[in-house]
Amino acid sequence: MKKNYLLGMALMASLSFYSCDKEVVYVQDGNGVESVADGAQIITLQVENGGDGLATRAGRPLYSAEAKQTIENVKLWICDGDGAGNVKYVKEISDWNTDDVSTVYTTGGHGRQTTIELKDADKLAAGTYKIYAVGYSNSSAYTLTDVTNVAKESTFNENMVLPCSTVGEEIFAGQMELTVEKGKGFKKPVVLNRQVAGAFAYVKDIPFMEGAKYLKLVASAQNQSLVLGNFNSFDLTGNGSGNANVKYVVNGTNGKSGSETYVISTIDLNKWFTAIKDDNGDNLIDAGENWKNPCRPSSSPTAGTYPTFQKGSAFGGEFVIPFAHVDGKQTLTLQLTNAGGKVLRSWKVNLGSTDEQLKQTITCWNSGSTDWSTSLSGELANTYSLVRNHLYGIGTRMNDEANPEKPGVDPDPNPENPNDKPESLNNKQELVLKVNDNWEVIHGMELD
Structure with missing residues (x-):
């Protein structure tokens, strides 16, 4: 899971974003900030790194819970x-990830930051203000x-509603309140913080069934628009570790109608295995030399420039517009399907x-x-919201x-790595989900 932070102008308070690696954009909360000259008005924008899109798309694909950003x-x-x-x-910043625009920081969290000073006609008069920031692709x-x-001089809507053409895409946003005193700087x-949820399936020991082609992670609901508002705006210092500042917010709207399930991500098994076969008779899709990493470029790739996976595994995941649980319906299901x-x-x-989510009331x-x-209350182990x-x-x-x-090595599964451990699908009826919040918190999921 991942978290990106934007450290905004000295004016700004903090903005926060997470849940699949922490990706939060924020401005520090003032603790440990150096003093400024009288009357100086400085805002530090900071995007902190807190997390399957395996295809090329507008925002970064989700390959893990790693804290990173590509806005x-x-x-x-x-x-x-x-x-x-x-x-x-108003201030617009392009090419955020380039070194001449923002720099790496490691104080409080880790990510990228830049500093903006308000001068001359831009300086703020004494009074109260609200600062907002959005990081996007x-x-x-x-x-x-x-x-x-x-x-400038237009009206800002505190609760922007953004329609989306996919199940979700990573985006960061935050807010802070500021009081400017006459003759004093700041x-x-x-x-x-990241404004979307994330969901992934990282599995191995996939049952062999005649005609099997896809592993699909499906959900009981799907929202089609994201609401930017009710921000967390805290500097989340740990990736998925959780703390007193964790929030449980469903900021999605415009849900799809109907009673069917909705596909979050699809794993095409033909991209992970040269053939869907069971030559050794163990009722599992053959791995070994039959396995391939679909993310590995075909010709002399540079190590560290593409994701690696345990041999024999398959991965699929996406950023998701948050949605509320549907009473009486299983929230997430993993399905093995044929081509049809x-x-x-x-x-x-x-x-x-x-x-911990089972104890929460969801906003x-x-x-x-x-x-x-x-x-929303009544979160259950099988009926829960994606926040x-x-x-x-x-x-x-x-x-x-x-x-x-x-880097660049697809390892054999033994010895097992506690930080990279696909779930076995052999002889199990229950999947375990882990929710990572620096993502703010990491939730463990189970397969049933």
Whole structure:
């Protein structure tokens, strides 16, 4: 799971983002920030790294719970603090990940940061303000009109609703409140956190069944728009470790109608195995020399430039727009299907019985009243919500490289690596999900 932070102008408070590696964009909360000259107004934007899209797409693919970021753009707004949303200052930053735009930082968290000083006509008069920031990708799957069109002297909508053409894409956002005193300067951080959830299946020992072609991770619901609001805005210092600042928020809306399940990710087994066969008669798809890494470039790839996996495994995952649980319906299921979609075998994917989420009341966006007034209780091991900045994983995979000390090597499964351990599907009826929040918290999932 992953987390990215944006350390915003000294004006800004913190913004936070996580759940599948921590990817949060934020501005530090003021602790340990150096003093500034009288009257200086400085904002430090910081995107912290806190997490299957195996195909080329607009945002980064999800290969693990690793804390990292690949966003290209960050946009920041300073608005009057009276609730009217009048924009007093706008800053757009492109090519965020290049060294001449932002630099690596390791204080508090780790990620990239840049500093903005307000001077001359841009300086803020005494008063109260709200600062917002959003970090996003080029050619995004989101409709970003509400982000790109908000200019100085226009009105800022605190709860932007962004339609999405996919199940989700990584995006960061955060907010802070600022009080400017006459004759005094400031240096404040704004924290941007990941605004989506993540879900993946990392499995091995796949049953052989005639005609088997896909492993699909399906869900009981799917939202088609993301709401940027009700931010966490904390500097989450551990990737998926959880702390007192963890939130449980469903910031998705515009759900698909109907009673069918919705596919989050699809693993094409023909991309992982040269043939779907069982020559040794153990009722599992042959691995060994029959296995291949579909992410490995075909010609002389540079080690460390592509993800590696345990030999014999298969991986699929995606960033997901958060959604609330559906009473009486299994939230996630892993299905083995043929080319036509017929389910040959399935496994229920459950939260562990001691998972902290089962104790929580979930805050949800209420599209009818356009506010955060809905509270959802009754989270169960098999009927649970996918919440913002939490990563839900079958198996354990903490890094894009199966063994970061040996980049470019697809290792044999023994000895087992506790940080890279695909879940066996042999003779099991239950899958275990792990939710990673620096992602803020990591939840362990079980197969049923």
